[in-house]
Amino acid sequence: TTGERVVRESFLPGAILTRVASSHIRIGTFQFFSAQQDSASVQALADYVIDRHYPEAGESSEPYSALLACVVKAQARLIAQWMAVGFIHGVMNTDNMLVCGETVDYGPCAFMDVYHPQKVFSSIDTQGRYAYANQPDIGHWNLSWLAQALLPLMDDVEAEAINKAQAALGAYATVFGETYQGLMAAKLGFATASVEVNQLFSELLELMAEQACDYTLTFRALGDQLAPDQEAKLAATIFTLPPAFQPWLQNWRQLLAQDNIDTATAHATMVGKNPAFIPRNHQIEAAIEEATRQQDFTRFHRLVDVLAKPFTYSEENQDLAIAPTADEEVKATFCGT
Known part of the structure; x- marks a missing residue:
């Protein structure tokens, strides 16, 4: 940090951020x-x-x-x-x-x-x-x-x-x-795109919009549908696919079978393409508040750790994967975020 106070929506501690790119x-x-x-x-x-x-x-x-x-x-x-x-x-x-x-x-x-x-x-x-x-x-x-x-x-x-x-x-x-x-296509477990697969994910997006589903958890929940019973499942305890998804799920499984993609292969593909953790806005906001107001970097370091390996689910960090409640939802972001 610079030691200076910077005027934003309030006086905040100043710092220098280095951006790295090719x-x-x-x-x-x-x-x-x-x-x-x-x-x-x-x-x-x-x-x-x-x-x-x-x-x-x-x-x-x-x-x-x-x-x-x-x-x-x-x-x-x-x-x-x-x-x-x-x-x-x-x-x-x-x-x-x-x-x-x-x-x-x-x-x-x-x-x-x-x-x-x-x-x-x-x-x-x-x-x-x-x-x-x-x-x-x-x-x-x-x-x-x-x-x-x-x-x-x-x-x-x-x-x-x-x-x-x-x-x-x-x-x-x-x-x-x-x-x-x-x-x-890979997010749904398919090896390649096709007319049928494209139609399938278009229908899924329409369902997600109609049912107001969490984007990340929906795809992770689909992968959980194919996971072995003993595997820790992210979505099972924090997110459930709405009943309206049942006809779509049946079509999805039929198309996987039609393409000769077994459950284990589809699941492995999906786990590698659908993150368990994303930088959720309410968690980022909380990390900023705790670091700047309380000098508490605990949440910040937890986020850094899980986001370094976003596809690997860990039960001890489940709280960082949960979608925000109505009170926690961040509806607008700013250049100072």
Whole structure:
């Protein structure tokens, strides 16, 4: 800590936080130089990113088109992973999106408790622009601005540059869809996605929304359905699937059998893809309060330990997996969180 008092909603102890990433170059970094029509700096930045992150693009006869294609794929895969675990970034403007495809600048981020596709946590996102379900489209929008910045490098003929940019951007939906569908298939115990599996998880999400189910615990509870009797089950004692799930559960088991996936294999897949622990907002808030108000870091260290191995359930930490009560629910997050 710095020893200074910082004005937030109240006076709080100041501290310095170091953020670590492969690099801190954002889409907005390219926009900054592009807006000044500083093509030399855009090119220098692009060359640096190619050298540091995407050397395969440098081997292409059209390195800047290849660079855009690489970033498009990296962003699509990243956002698919967010969606699969119920993560909401909260501030997806272009200067918060790294071209290396890692997550950064997520001050008001949150993991969903109850599933709702239009869930928003960020206190400043009053219009729901960065709602959970909107994240894939916002990712594509951001990449279009990177494409615009790179246009002068992609071809001397503007029309040709635009065609190349559109081709690169056109891959976004495919890469996102394939990645997301593959992740969701694995969360249900399947080896690969298919039309039938995609339909199954779409129906599951609809059920979860209708029944106001906890996102993380629902998937973990499904895995518990296939677990050996002697195995400690997270969801069994803290979460029960609603009766409305019974027809869906029957279809799920039938499709697993149809795909020749035995119970043990499906269970092993699901345990490795569905976390038992996530950074639940009410637990994070409690850890912050206890650390800053009482200098008690017990909960903080417990959270660090369980979140380092989120797929491994431990009964002694069950309280950290439980969904919040109505009184505990955190409905808005802030950049100072």
